[in-house]
Amino acid sequence: MLFIHDDIILAIAGNSKLETIFAMKRLSKHHHDIIKKHERSIVKEAVKLYTGGDSSLLPALGAICSSQDVDREYLYSGSFGVLKELEIRTSRADTLLSKGQPIRNRIDAAFSTHSAFFDLPQVEQNLLLSRIKETFKIVDRLADCAAEVTSEWMEAADKSTVKKLSGQESVLEAHNRQLELIRALSPLDLAYLYHLVMWAGQAYAVKFPAFMADADDFDRLLAFKEAILRHGTIMIWAIFKPTSGTATSTAGVSYPSKPTNEFSRFADDSIRLILEEIKIFNATDAANNRMPPGLHMTMSKAFVDNTGRPSTRLPIEMEHMVLSDIRVN
Numbered sequence: 001m002l003f004i005h006d007d008i009i010l011a012i013a014g015n016s017k018l019e020t021i022f023a024m025k026r027l028s029k030h031h032h033d034i035i036k037k038h039e040r041s042i043v044k045e046a047v048k049l050y051t052g053g054d055s056s057l058l059p060a061l062g063a064i065c066s067s068q069d070v071d072r073e074y075l076y077s078g079s080f081g082v083l084k085e086l087e088i089r090t091s092r093a094d095t096l097l098s099k100g101q102p103i104r105n106r107i108d109a110a111f112s113t114h115s116a117f118f119d120l121p122q123v124e125q126n127l128l129l130s131r132i133k134e135t136f137k138i139v140d141r142l143a144d145c146a147a148e149v150t151s152e153w154m155e156a157a158d159k160s161t162v163k164k165l166s167g168q169e170s171v172l173e174a175h176n177r178q179l180e181l182i183r184a185l186s187p188l189d190l191a192y193l194y195h196l197v198m199w200a201g202q203a204y205a206v207k208f209p210a211f212m213a214d215a216d217d218f219d220r221l222l223a224f225k226e227a228i229l230r231h232g233t234i235m236i237w238a239i240f241k242p243t244s245g246t247a248t249s250t251a252g253v254s255y256p257s258k259p260t261n262e263f264s265r266f267a268d269d270s271i272r273l274i275l276e277e278i279k280i281f282n283a284t285d286a287a288n289n290r291m292p293p294g295l296h297m298t299m300s301k302a303f304v305d306n307t308g309r310p311s312t313r314l315p316i317e318m319e320h321m322v323l324s325d326i327r328v329n
Helices: 006-013 018-025 029-037 039-046 080-096 102-113 122-143 145-154 167-184 187-207 217-231 233-240 260-283 295-307 311-326
Strands: none
Touching: 006 018, 006 029, 006 039, 018 029, 018 039, 018 080, 029 039, 039 080, 080 122, 080 233, 102 122, 102 187, 102 233, 122 145, 122 167, 122 187, 122 217, 122 233, 122 311, 145 167, 167 217, 167 295, 187 217, 187 233, 187 295, 187 311, 217 233, 217 260, 217 295, 233 260, 295 311
């Protein structure tokens, strides 16, 4: 067999998807051992295929939350499990934005009926879809704040120097970090984030017209949008997952699918809990309200604060910003 230097093996692996990395491990015992030994460094390089080199799209320590099922398993930094999860996220984004899917239908409807997006050239439509797909990554970065908080204890060099937070403390700390991330986003990122959750909300209203007919219709829709920002694109997948016997596969990496109703229960429970929070917030005097601000509300406020544009024109201003970004002269 032709000898390949270890540095070349590692360089190839660090620029490959998981299917290729696993295929390389099967070539020989030496390939298997060298890849296993350098798993962390390989993953550090390979995640750039997902982030495009933008390190802000993943927590600093590299640990993330699994969205393979509703258990949201903690995935250790530098593990091949991280690469698998990123490929799952990419595959799901491709599926959810493909022709005929509910969110894509709302975007396509905007191209044909909405005054601002009406009759865009195909190249600008494609650019908008590409930007929305990238925004899925921002949504999942928000959700990964939970793993970020956990990793500071789980992967600490000296655990005796780090306080392990209780369950409720971890949830609150993750929420606070989500708020910080949203406030730090650029106005353009906020505009795309706004449009993603808006179109997802429209698709939710179309899918569940009975919910939109009850007294809580506006608050329920807001709760769904808030759930997307808190939990990531697993929430979008839970609602709009195509009905089929097998899950999608990306780059040859297949993963088992739990029953659709389990995802549905996860989504329903999450939305119901947030809906209760909204009701409590609305019923509580502002001076006595100790609840942290919602992510959706913070997203809108951050855009106003960062641009100085009037809150009364928020949707229009965000629309104009998106259109300026995709405009091809």
